[in-house]
Amino acid sequence: MSSRRRALGLCAAALSLGLVAGCGGADQAAPATSTAAQPVSTADLPKAQPGEVHLFGINDLHGNLQPPDGSNGKVGTYTAGGAVYLAAHLARLKAAYPDSAVLASGDNIGASPLISALFHDEPTIDFLNAIGVAASSVGNHEFDHGVAELRRIQQGGCGLDGCSPGEPFTGAKFPYLAANVTDADGQLPAGSKPWTMLELGGHKIGVVGVVTPDTANIVMPEGIRGYRFGDEADAINKNVPAMEAAGAETVVALLHDGGAQQTHGRPADFNGCEDIAPGVKALAHKTDAAVSVMLTAHSHQAYNCTLDGKVVTQAASFGRLVTDVTLRFHDGKVDASAVNRVVTRDITPAPATAKLVDFYAAQAKPRAERVIGTAAAPLPAEPAPAGDSPLGDVIADSMLDAMSSARAVAAFMNPGGVRAGLSGGNITYEQAYTAQPFGNQVVAVSLTGQQILNLLEQQWDNASKPAVLAVAGISYSYSETAPKGHKVIDGSVRMAGEPLNPVAVYRVSTNSFLAAGGDGFTVFTQSSETLVGPIDLDALETYLRARGAVAPPGGRIEKR
Numbered sequence: 210m211s212s213r214r215r216a217l218g219l220c221a222a223a224l225s226l227g228l229v230a231g232c233g234g235a236d237q238a239a240p241a242t243s244t245a246a247q248p249v250s251t252a253d254l255p256k257a258q259p260g261e262v263h264l265f266g267i268n269d270l271h272g273n274l275q276p277p278d279g280s281n282g283k284v285g286t287y288t289a290g291g292a293v294y295l296a297a298h299l300a301r302l303k304a305a306y307p308d309s310a311v312l313a314s315g316d317n318i319g320a321s322p323l324i325s326a327l328f329h330d331e332p333t334i335d336f337l338n339a340i341g342v343a344a345s346s347v348g349n350h351e352f353d354h355g356v357a358e359l360r361r362i363q364q365g366g367c368g369l370d371g372c373s374p375g376e377p378f379t380g381a382k383f384p385y386l387a388a389n390v391t392d393a394d395g396q397l398p399a400g401s402k403p404w405t406m407l408e409l410g411g412h413k414i415g416v417v418g419v420v421t422p423d424t425a426n427i428v429m430p431e432g433i434r435g436y437r438f439g440d441e442a443d444a445i446n447k448n449v450p451a452m453e454a455a456g457a458e459t460v461v462a463l464l465h466d467g468g469a470q471q472t473h474g475r476p477a478d479f480n481g482c483e484d485i486a487p488g489v490k491a492l493a494h495k496t497d498a499a500v501s502v503m504l505t506a507h508s509h510q511a512y513n514c515t516l517d518g519k520v521v522t523q524a525a526s527f528g529r530l531v532t533d534v535t536l537r538f539h540d541g542k543v544d545a546s547a548v549n550r551v552v553t554r555d556i557t558p559a560p561a562t563a564k565l566v567d568f569y570a571a572q573a574k575p576r577a578e579r580v581i582g583t584a585a586a587p588l589p590a591e592p593a594p595a596g597d598s599p600l601g602d603v604i605a606d607s608m609l610d611a612m613s614s615a616r617a618v619a620a621f622m623n624p625g626g627v628r629a630g631l632s633g634g635n636i637t638y639e640q641a642y643t644a645q646p647f648g649n650q651v652v653a654v655s656l657t658g659q660q661i662l663n664l665l666e667q668q669w670d671n672a673s674k675p676a677v678l679a680v681a682g683i684s685y686s687y688s689e690t691a692p693k694g695h696k697v698i699d700g701s702v703r704m705a706g707e708p709l710n711p712v713a714v715y716r717v718s719t720n721s722f723l724a725a726g727g728d729g730f731t732v733f734t735q736s737s738e739t740l741v742g743p744i745d746l747d748a749l750e751t752y753l754r755a756r757g758a759v760a761p762p763g764g765r766i767e768k769r
Contacts, residue, residue: 248287248551249480251298251531254305262409263306264461264534265299268314268506269526271350272321272333274566276554277527284479284511289529289551292566293558296340298531298550300559303341308410310343313383314506314523315420315465318362319350320628320646323639324566324573328373332569334362334381339561342383344405346418346463347390347398348506353647355432356398359385363400374572386418386463389444392435404448406455412538414459415452419444421466421507427625429649430725441466442495449497459501459536459543464492467505467523470512479511479530479549482521493517501545502534513549520545528552577639582753585760590630590644592677595766596668600644601627601679602762604745605718607752609681611742612653612718618705619682620718621664623728627679641749649720649745654736658704658711664732665697676728677766682717686767698769720745 257263276282276291283289303309317337318330325333337345351359361368365380372378388403397403404417419441425433445462452460468486470477477483493503493516502520509526524530530549537544588600601622609620629643656664665685669675670693686701702709719733721741726734742748753759 248284248553249548250551250553251301251556254302257306257308258537260410260538261306261308262412262414262536262538263302263309264414264502264504264532264536265302265309265311266314266504266522266524266532266534267295267311267528267530268465268504268524269316269348269509270313270318270333270337270528271316271526272318272325272330273527274324274332274336275322275570277529281527282529284525284529284551285476287551288554290527291552291554291558292336292528293562294554294556295528295531295552296336296559296562297556298552299340301556302531302533302550310407310409311341312416312461312463312504313337313342313345314463314504315346315348315418316350316506316526317345317348319348319353323577323642324569326642326646327573327576328569329368329378330362331373331378332565334378336562336565338382339565342381343407344383344416344418344463345381345385346465346506347385347387347401347420348465349420349424349427351385351420352424352428352433355429356436357432359398360400375568386416387420388417388448389419389422389439389441390424390436391439392437398436403444404452406452406457410538412458412536413456414461414536415449415455415457416461416463417445417448417452418463419465426729427727429722430727442492445500446497449499453499457499458538459545460497460499461502461504461534462496462500463504463506465506466492467508467510469508469510477511479525479551480513482512482514485512485514485516489514489521490516493519493521501536501543502547504532504534511549513547520547522547522549524549577637577642579638580635581638581641581750582636582756583758584631584633584636585758587633588631588759588761590627592624593764595764595768596624596675596677597679597766598624598627598630599761600630602681602765603752603759604645604749605679605681606762607749608651608718608720608742608745610752610755611651611748612716612740615653615716615718615740615742617653617682617716617718619661619680619715621723622679622720623723623730624676624679625728626720626722636753638750641753642746645746645749647722647745649722651718651742651745651748652721652724653716653718653740653742654724654733655714655716655738656732656736658709658713658715660732660735661704661709661715661717662697662702662711664730665702666694667730667732669693669696670729678730680765684765684767686769688769701767716740718742
């Protein structure tokens with residue numbers, strides 16, 4: 210659904226694929242096979258028919274090895290998810306359908322809970338290896354730490370800060386597919402492939418993988434420098450002839466991109482496809498007819514469609530659903546259908562997976578439970594009326610404090626970098642990490658007053674909604690109805706309590722993602738200097754320890 214415009218990974222209703230606007234052909238929602246009263250899971254599976262092959266699709270696991278909490282652990286009204294239950298349901302599916310394979314559509318890792326993230330997401334890759342994933346597309350979060358780290362995840366070896374506990378990390382046993390990710394020479398990231406071939410039940414199935422082109426805007430620019438993220442359908446279509454030449458009888462596309470149903474206030478049927486986002490239809494229409502199945506991702510939603518003769522699905526996120534795709538081969542043809550099955554928790558947990566999860570949970574526990582500060586009241590991540598969030602402002606305060614020795618006078622924090630709020634009372638390291646999990650460096654840059662004005666105006670460059678930065682040391686007012694480029698009210702900007710001087714040079718603090726132009730804030734790249742400070746989470750911990758009980762900040766931005 211984060212990687213640095215982190216809210217993108219989770220705000221499904223706002224997502225679209227941004228491809229061709231129109232789409233023709235017969236678009237038909239798949240019949241609803243689940244209801245609020247009768248979820249589809251893996252009990253009482255239909256008997257396999259001759260010539261039948263199954264593919265089990267998951268997406269956007271994000272390292273959720275332990276059962277996710279709250280709404281993240283539900284599908285509709287049903288509690289779902291957790292690696293021990295996902296493994297158990299997959300084992301049941303494989304027993305019923307031995308001619309089968311597990312496929313993933315990206316964001317297996319990144320923005321992960323501490324049990325995975327503390328160990329460079331190696332526990333999640335070990336889990337995916339154990340359940341027999343045959344292939345995965347890359348997701349935007351696979352690029353969180355750049356193409357070099359993606360190669361390590363694929364090929365194995367220790368992280369830059371040393372090896373994780375447990376067995377040596379040998380990398381993913383499955384290929385990462387990145388057909389639309391190329392450098393200037395047309396080469397894919399080292400270790401990745403455009404497509405792979407599955408042989409199941411005597412049939413060959415081509416599998417191609419792509420990722421949203423928006424990845425270029427939402428991960429650390431340095432980590433992907435020199436790579437472009439091309440049109441997804443074009444990349445899929447380009448590789449179809451090679452797969453067919455290798456004997457593929459049909460093609461399955463793993464796409465780390467997707468949309469959402471528009472249910473107009475009604476609960477969404479996870480096997481329905483009500484008023485699906487136009488971008489999903491557009492992508493199905495543009496993709497080669499040889500593709501019979503499109504397993505989508507990124508928007509963390511559940512749907513199941515037949516669009517332009519293709520089965521198009523998504524299995525929510527965090528391991529709460531499995532898409533069970535049936536391929537029936539007959540008379541030189543392939544019929545495809547799918548059902549999203551709930552990963553219920555009423556099944557005996559998989560013992561081997563429980564052992565893996567328990568090991569890493571025990572390794573993470575001492576650090577996770579360490580108290581690093583106190584909040585006098587809840588610090589929400591949700592935006593206040595003016596657009597910034599209370600927790601975002603506190604993080605900006607911590608970045609300003611971290612660079613005070615460098616004479617920084619203001620700080621800026623991107624809203625998508627704040628993934629969860631903090632409750633009142635004691636703040637543990639795990640809670641702080643959950644709120645700010647990306648490990649960016651705090652930096653100070655030098656900008657003129659006019660450049661700072663230009664930076665503030667870039668908050669409204671986003672096509673769907675403004676990306677209002679949380680701030681410290683600066684205050685201003687804006688008019689939402691003013692023309693683009695003139696939102697900030699003249700004379701309202703104050704730096705360190707003084708009116709902004711357009712020709713003066715100010716040193717301001719931010720994170721390394723924004724400093725590199727992330728989220729489209731390219732003004733930061735115009736800085737005349739860059740000074741490097743601590744990791745952002747370390748800065749937040751230092752700030753919380755020094756301040757005692759932190760209260761929600763007062764308003765710094767005014768919307769008129």
